[in-house]
């Protein structure tokens with residue numbers, strides 16, 4: 061069985077962060093593991109408090125996984141401060157894992173900050189070079205590239221600028237744009253386009269976490285980068301289509317094994333689908 065590690069924050073309400081990552085790994089038939097970087101008291105509406113795990117404990121969790129288990133892919137999510145980033149980067153340098161997918165989480169869907177804004181330079185200098193794939197949404201791509209993104213050409217320009225900062229592939233996600241949900245992958249040589257119709261729902265808590273974990277799973281399973289993103293786009297689109305009316309704010313995406321194994325073939329009789 062392929063083994064995939066998430067290094068990210070914990071969302072006690074279950075829709076995003078480590079919890080979304082582990083659900084996504086299970087749905088892809090890979091063995092999921094987790095290193096918790098921050099414990100976030102949050103729900104579908106708000107972030108109440110963030111408690112970072114100490115850098116030493118972050119490092120020890122990573123050691124515990126790598127000294128014992130061969131890791132086929134790593135997904136990295138919320139890294140709230142520079143010390144957390146440095147601890148993770150030190151261990152990436154030491155263990156040099158394959159298939160590192162980094163989601164540069166800055167804000168929750170409800171607008172609450174999850175990363176110290178003063179840590180953007182550290183994110184770029186310390187973490188970004190380890191990414192086989194970096195998956196910024198539009199606001200994150202704007203912050204990293206330092207340009208304003210208002211159309212598809214801007215998404216491509218930002219992808220190129222971010223690629224030049226040292227990651228191997230960049231996927232600028234269009235979840236925050238108007239119109240269809242278009243994501244653009246830049247490999248340094250080519251652009252690839254992944255498009256789906258925009259789904260009219262407020263239940264998008266954890267979409268970025270789910271998407272990046274699906275890509276990491278697909279890479280662990282041996283897919284090429286464009287194929288991994290393509291399959292993951294199908295997964296996230298279906299998971300949003302069947303997202304759940306849980307909580308008072310942005311509800312979570314829906315993961316279940318049959319959904320992935322049978323592609324987009326969903327049993328309409330499932331009582332809990334909305």
Ligand SMILES: Nc1ncnc2c1ncn2[C@@H]1O[C@H](COP(=O)(O)OP(=O)(O)OP(=O)(O)O)[C@@H](O)[C@H]1O
Nearest residue numbers: 169197233234235236241258259266267268269271
């Ligand atoms: N309403 C929607 N309909 C269809 N696809 C969507 C919708 N919202 C987001 N997506 C898709 O979901 C994926 C995640 O993109 P998004 O831009 O939401 O990430 P994100 O903002 O990083 O997520 P998060 O805030 O959870 O970290 C992308 O493929 C995006 O195109």
Ligand SMILES: Cc1ncc(COP(=O)(O)O)c(N)n1
Nearest residue numbers: 069070076077168169265266
């Ligand atoms: C621990 C953690 N990691 C990531 C997100 C981003 O997900 P979203 O923007 O969908 O709330 C989150 N809310 N919480």
